[in-house]
Amino acid sequence: MNLNPELYLLSSTCLVVQIACLLFLIKFYSQQSNSIFITTAVVVVANAMMVVIEPMLFQLAEHYREVAKHAWYIIFTLIDLIAIYALFKFHKLLGIKVSLSAKFVTSAYMAFSCIQILRFCDRLILETNFMQYVYQVSIPFIGVTMTLVILYNTVMSKLKSVDASKEVLG
Amino acid sequence: MIFVSVFILSVLIIFHFRFAKELFDSEITEHVQRKIKSDLSEEAFCIVENLIDVDRIRYRSDKELALEQIQGKASELYEEYEIKVAEELQKSGSSYKAFGYVVLKGGNP
Structure with a gap:
């Protein structure tokens, strides 16, 4: 078991883009983009956890290969669950309407977990190894799509707030 | 070890579905709440009117009695609102909480 540098670079790049979106949302914070802000923050934290834990699991695999195999799927499914729970709880506590991006991210995390369990x-x-290729392609694909959705929503929320302020000013 | 992993993953996926369902349900709940609120708006308006009328009562004892009556009406209206929301949610099958709520309130589940 070795860390795939290309896939790791891809997930790190996604994380950098997500952090940039979060900083952008903090800078141009508006009430309208509350759900998008929470969604981006949750995705950043979850993705950062995954990026940090991945090399640790590979290190663990050098000494305890079997344990690492089991821990891999459990830990990533657990992170997905934490992300979904955080999204649900923050929206409920703050009484915010669930945005389309929050729904998409929840679905993406559900898809992540289902793929982890199937794999x-x-x-x-x-012990068939049918899913190896599907797993290697689908996980980065969902991650990149999620990042693009967050990027799109960040830009759109800024454009919407500009439009709203123009309307107020007449 | 494999059984332990399977058990943990099964528990995790059950919670996944539960929280995801609640997140998607929240919009339906809001829509139902808005609908019931508009249905009951006339009765709520009557309560506000009664409250304004109470201000015109001169004697303290009469005022307190009137306020108590209004409070009773308001609680009844709120209870009616909650039961209606729960029943609507139950009809659409979108929330298991609604079912429990109706049972607790003594409604028809």
């Missing part, structure tokens, strides 16, 4: 069954229970 777990495929690799460790059935």
Whole structure:
């Protein structure tokens, strides 16, 4: 088990883009973009956790290969669950309407978890390895799509707030 | 070890679906709440009118009695609102909480 440098670079790049979106949202904060702000913040934290934990799991695999295999799927599914829970809880606590981007991110995390579980069954229970290619392609694909959606919503929220302020000024 | 992992993953996926469902349900709940609020707006308006009328009552004891009556009406209206929201949610099958709420309130589940 070795860390794939290309995939790791891709997920790190996604994280950098997401952090830039979060900083942009903090700079141009408006009431309208509350849900987008929360969604971006949750995605940044979840993605940062994944980027930090991934090399640790590879280090663990050098000494305890079997444990690392099991821990891999459990930890990533757990991070997805934490992200969904945080999204749900923050929206509920602050009484914010759930935006389309929040729904998309929740669906993406659900998809992540389903793929993790399918891959777990495929690799460790059935030992067929059918899902290897699907897993290697789908996880980065969903990650990149999620980043693009966040980027699009960040830009759109700024444009909307500019339009709203123009309307107020007449 | 495999059984432990399967168990943990099963628990995690159940919670995934639960929180995701609640997140998607929240919009439906808001829509139902708005609808019921508009249905009950006339009765709520009557309560506000009664409250304004109370201000015109001169004697303290009469005032307190009137306020108590209004408070009773307001609680009834709020209860009616909550039950209606719960029943609507139950009809659409979007919230398991609604079901519990109606049962607790003694409604028809």
